[in-house]
Amino acid sequence: MKKSFLIIIVIFLLIFISILVTLYFSRKSSSISIKENNPEIKKLITISQAEMSSFVFVTQESETNHILNINLTPFLNFIVDEKDIKSFKISNFKGTNSTSDVILIPPTDLSLDTLSRTFLFTTQDSITQEDIKTSAENISYSVVSTPSKFSEINSKGIVTPYFGIIIKDIGSVNYKEIIDRDGIFDGGKYLEYSKVPLEALDTEIQFDINIEFTDGSKYNKRFKGKLKGEAFATETSPMITLEVVE
Numbered sequence: 001m002k003k004s005f006l007i008i009i010v011i012f013l014l015i016f017i018s019i020l021v022t023l024y025f026s027r028k029s030s031s032i033s034i035k036e037n038n039p040e041i042k043k044l045i046t047i048s049q050a051e052m053s054s055f056v057f058v059t060q061e062s063e064t065n066h067i068l069n070i071n072l073t074p075f076l077n078f079i080v081d082e083k084d085i086k087s088f089k090i091s092n093f094k095g096t097n098s099t100s101d102v103i104l105i106p107p108t109d110l111s112l113d114t115l116s117r118t119f120l121f122t123t124q125d126s127i128t129q130e131d132i133k134t135s136a137e138n139i140s141y142s143v144v145s146t147p148s149k150f151s152e153i154n155s156k157g158i159v160t161p162y163f164g165i166i167i168k169d170i171g172s173v174n175y176k177e178i179i180d181r182d183g184i185f186d187g188g189k190y191l192e193y194s195k196v197p198l199e200a201l202d203t204e205i206q207f208d209i210n211i212e213f214t215d216g217s218k219y220n221k222r223f224k225g226k227l228k229g230e231a232f233a234t235e236t237s238p239m240i241t242l243e244v245v246e
Helices: 002-030 038-044 175-182 188-192 229-231
Strands: 045-062 065-080 085-097 101-104 139-144 152-153 157-159 166-174 203-213 218-227 240-241 244-246
Touching: 038 045, 038 218, 045 166, 045 188, 045 218, 045 244, 065 188, 065 203, 065 218, 085 101, 085 152, 085 166, 101 203, 152 157, 166 188, 218 240
Parallel strands: 139 152
Antiparallel strands: 045 065, 045 240, 065 157, 065 166, 085 139, 085 203, 101 166, 203 218, 218 244
């Protein structure tokens, strides 16, 4: 009896230790430091805008299943005047939501002149949940003198990286059921129809910007932002401030 009790105690201790080790390494990996910039390089770059807009959109899987998602559109601009950029990357992306996947959407080679595009940088008529796929944590851009595609950025001057973030499948609505019940469907009430608690929409994001110049010098910045779900109670498209993490 004592032997069985000791075995149980040992098993619980091993489980407890493994949990502590997992938490330790998880925190360690999530707090990977970013390399400090040379003060002279830092002076050459101005962050003129750093925020994101949020907007609820729907994928119509069927008449009875409309799935809600949130698209985050960045307004991130850098002014680079005295050096030419060799490479520009987004790295170390992390998105955290209590119930949904947070997905980084890379730009495609679609032309900047495209009049109508999806949140996935495509021209298809509509998208479904199957189209919103998990991507890598990094994006590499083509550096050109005059960008003509969403996947390209300026080598100098005003630098604006295109990308997107989607909080996938935050809830669903039975369109047919509401039409049968009310006789009408108000597209502005998707969140209300879904009965999703606004606090469940709280989402944190983080990513790094890595720039290498043609002379070999480098510039790195980490950005962090938080979407507060309660903002949707009064706003259709809440804005998120992207804070620079020094």
